[in-house]
Amino acid sequence: xxxxxxxxxxxxxxxxxxxxxxxxxxxxxxxxxxxxxxxxxxxxxxxxxxxxxxxxxxxxxxxxxxxxxxxxxxxxxxxxxxxxxxxxxxxxxxxxxxxxxxxxxxxxxxxxxxxxxxxxxxxxxxxxxxxxxxxxxxxxxxxxxxxxxxxxxxxxxxxxxxxxxxxxxxxxxxxxxxxxxxxxxxxxxxxxxxxxxxxxxxxxxxxxxxxxxxxxxxxxxxxxxxxxxxxxxxxxxxxxxxxxxxxxxxxxxxxxxxxxxxxxxxxxxxxxxxxxxxxxxxxxxxxxxxxxxxxxxxxxxxxxxxxxxxxxxxxxxxxxxxxxxxxxxxxxxxxxxxxxxxxxxxxxxxxxxxxxxxxxxxxxxxxxxxxxxxxxxxxxxxxxxxxxxxxxxxxxxxxxxxxxxxxxxxxxxxxxxxxxxxxxxxxxxxxxxxxxxxxxxxxxxxxxxxxxxxxxxxxxxxxxxxxxxxxxxxxxxxxxxxxxxxxxxxxxxxxxxxxxxxxxxxxxxxxxxxxxxxxxxxxxxxxxxxxxxxxxxxxxxxxxxxxxxxxxxxxxxxxxxxxxxxxxxxxxxxxxxxxxxxxxxxxxxxxxxxxxxxxxxxxxxxxxxxxxxxxxxxxxxxxxxxxxxxxxxxxxxxxxxxxxxxxxxxxxxxxxxxxxxxxxxxxxxxxxxxxxxxxxxxxxxxxxxxxxxxxxxxxxxxxxxxxxxxxxxxxxxxx
Numbered sequence: 001x002x003x004x005x006x007x008x009x010x011x012x013x014x015x016x017x018x019x020x021x022x023x024x025x026x027x028x029x030x031x032x033x034x035x036x037x038x039x040x041x042x043x044x045x046x047x048x049x050x051x052x053x054x055x056x057x058x059x060x061x062x063x064x065x066x067x068x069x070x071x072x073x074x075x076x077x078x079x080x081x082x083x084x085x086x087x088x089x090x091x092x093x094x095x096x097x098x099x100x101x102x103x104x105x106x107x108x109x110x111x112x113x114x115x116x117x118x119x120x121x122x123x124x125x126x127x128x129x130x131x132x133x134x135x136x137x138x139x140x141x142x143x144x145x146x147x148x149x150x151x152x153x154x155x156x157x158x159x160x161x162x163x164x165x166x167x168x169x170x171x172x173x174x175x176x177x178x179x180x181x182x183x184x185x186x187x188x189x190x191x192x193x194x195x196x197x198x199x200x201x202x203x204x205x206x207x208x209x210x211x212x213x214x215x216x217x218x219x220x221x222x223x224x225x226x227x228x229x230x231x232x233x234x235x236x237x238x239x240x241x242x243x244x245x246x247x248x249x250x251x252x253x254x255x256x257x258x259x260x261x262x263x264x265x266x267x268x269x270x271x272x273x274x275x276x277x278x279x280x281x282x283x284x285x286x287x288x289x290x291x292x293x294x295x296x297x298x299x300x301x302x303x304x305x306x307x308x309x310x311x312x313x314x315x316x317x318x319x320x321x322x323x324x325x326x327x328x329x330x331x332x333x334x335x336x337x338x339x340x341x342x343x344x345x346x347x348x349x350x351x352x353x354x355x356x357x358x359x360x361x362x363x364x365x366x367x368x369x370x371x372x373x374x375x376x377x378x379x380x381x382x383x384x385x386x387x388x389x390x391x392x393x394x395x396x397x398x399x400x401x402x403x404x405x406x407x408x409x410x411x412x413x414x415x416x417x418x419x420x421x422x423x424x425x426x427x428x429x430x431x432x433x434x435x436x437x438x439x440x441x442x443x444x445x446x447x448x449x450x451x452x453x454x455x456x457x458x459x460x461x462x463x464x465x466x467x468x469x470x471x472x473x474x475x476x477x478x479x480x481x482x483x484x485x486x487x488x489x490x491x492x493x494x495x496x497x498x499x500x501x502x503x504x505x506x507x508x509x510x511x512x513x514x515x516x517x518x519x520x521x522x523x524x525x526x527x528x529x530x531x532x533x534x535x536x537x538x539x540x541x542x543x544x545x546x547x548x549x550x551x552x553x554x555x556x557x558x559x560x561x562x563x564x565x566x567x568x569x570x571x572x573x574x575x576x577x578x579x580x581x582x583x584x585x586x587x588x589x590x591x592x593x594x595x596x597x598x599x600x601x602x603x604x605x606x607x608x609x610x611x612x613x614x615x616x617x618x619x620x621x622x623x624x625x626x627x628x629x630x631x632x633x634x635x636x637x638x639x640x641x642x643x644x645x646x647x648x649x650x651x652x653x654x655x656x657x658x659x660x661x662x663x664x665x666x667x668x669x670x671x672x673x674x675x676x677x678x679x680x681x682x683x684x685x686x687x688x689x690x691x692x693x694x695x696x697x698x699x700x701x702x703x704x705x706x707x708x709x710x711x712x713x714x715x716x717x718x719x
Contacts, residue, residue: 118344213674258326
């Protein structure tokens with residue numbers, strides 16, 4: 001199991017091992033941690049997603065466990081402007097409880113908000129949602145996963161009846177004759193996934209990539225379509241237009257398994273390839289060849305990712321690609337279908353069990369009376385005591401500290417100072433709060449602004465479950481206990497709930513029992529106990545975990561939801577016979593291209609887009625502290641086409657300033673023909689002057705609340 005581990009064992013010190021999963025992306029690569037008397041080593045293990053591979057981030061993940069920057073004591077700010085100082089746990093928790101009481105006494109229950117993260121385990125995501133709605137009784141909870149996959153989630157729900165990133169096992173990618181990747185760069189964001197793409201290529205399959213940049217993934221492709229950012233929807237409609245014109249519609253599938261096609265047919269009739277070439281820059285020949293390669297093979301898969309989704313029309317863009325998949329009869333067939341590449345480690349499970357403003361555990365809608373009654377019954381609270389829907393992530397953060405918004409915010413597992421759009425505005429909002437509390441294991445840029453910082457355990461110090469991009473529920477296993485002075489997130493929530501119990505129904509009321517329950521019984525600190533409650537809360541919902549047990553996961557390579565029966569099968573592949581809609585049919589939705597929320601103009605003549613690099617992850621709070629990753633990607637940069645750089649008089653390595661209507665960033669120029677001449681790119685992992693999200697647009701999709709990270713209007717100048 002530990003083949004490949006490089007371990008130096010001290011004499012007489014038996015090593016400890018844990019078979020677990022990487023703490024980073026939603027691929028959730030299998031790995032083994034091994035602790036000796038000297039160090040913690042990482043080794044890959046055979047698992048269906050990574051098949052024995054790890055990327056550089058995974059190999060170095062254990063370096064953070066004992067990093068010098070590790071927080072091991074609570075920090076407290078005595079007054080605005082003062083430095084954070086060490087404090088006891090009692091002092092810190094009392095401060096939080098007092099601040100919550102003060103805010104709610106003065107402004108009402110919704111004066112306190114909770115902001116979670118897509119890296120939290122299922123147990124922590126569930127407990128956080130319950131804490132917000134039962135202990136705080138606030139409607140304001142959302143999480144950074146709103147900025148990851150919410151547009152694909154909304155599109156999947158309305159078209160297919162369910163939101164599961166991949167409705168089929170990852171191995172299906174290797175079986176596809178044609179694989180269309182839209183706005184995805186897994187060669188840098190989840191490199192072990194390339195093993196499945198290698199399988200596909202070795203079988204003679206074709207890989208088509210749609211991306212404004214010639215990324216590492218695009219360079220592996222059989223065909224690369226390089227559209228103007230924000231025109232993917234037009235490209236999708238053109239592909240469907242061509243398929244219909246050429247007679248490639250799967251008429252039997254559409255007639256028997258879908259509804260709403262006629263309106264889509266009428267809509268895409270107007271998306272002539274020549275017109276879409278004018279809009280997007282993608283040549284007609286490439287559009288026609290792509291449609292042919294998708295429609296005339298036995299097995300085809302269409303995948304979208306952040307490049308297609310992080311737009312103010314992201315839901316409609318993903319819907320257009322689902323329309324294409326349905327018209328070709330792909331969903332439900334082995335080796336075929338539509339899916340989304342989830343980004344964050346538990347981006348899937350994190351939204352299924354209560355972190356989103358509009359959802360209850362099991363992916364139930366919070367405004368559904370039956371869903372409310374079920375969850376209230378599990379929690380033992382009157383159904384009328386459950387708050388209603390809150391604000392989606394950006395709207396929530398933008399309301400902080402205002403006359404009508406929350407005055408206190410509790411942050412778990414997120415760093416919005418770097419990751420939020422229009423980040424300088426959100427940073428200002430955080431500074432306006434009466435109370436900002438951050439639970440983290442490192443001093444992130446958001447934690448640096450906090451009034452209270454609570455040091456919490458890392459991934460290798462607690463058990464739990466994660467749900468990866470396939471909907472496979474996995475086991476995260478602890479290698480060791482947290483360091484002295486560090487508590488788990490579950491323990492933090494239990495302690496705060498204990499201090500706040502006078503503001504919510506009594507624990508006896510909550511669970512309809514006789515004796516008064518202890519905080520441990522009402523908000524368990526044992527993750528296995530939390531998962532057992534999660535199973536009951538999710539039972540009967542779209543994301544049904546009732547049949548998933550830790551023992552069942554341990555006996556296999558995970559369990560795919562929905563799984564309602566502990567003795568029954570799980571569901572690796574959805575849609576084989578019907579869609580989870582009232583009539584069992586998928587739904588077409590006619591969607592039309594519309595311009596970006598912010599068009600270019602004389603003052604801001606260039607398109608700006610963002611993304612990731614191989615050696616860094618998300619806001620970089622973790623990966624920027626790993627020496628090997630810092631050497632590989634030491635700082636931000638601005639990617640410019642050489643022709644654009646020549647017009648601006650910019651040489652490779654010159655510092656440039658990218659300016660939008662919201663702010664600016666400064667970083668060295670990196671000249672590359674990989675980018676379009678009318679577009680500039682910057683990765684979003686760095687704070688300070690290189691913070692890409694100082695520039696990005698905070699326009700949001702009206703359905704999903706997804707901000708338009710991927711395009712805005714800018715100018716580039718030399719400082």
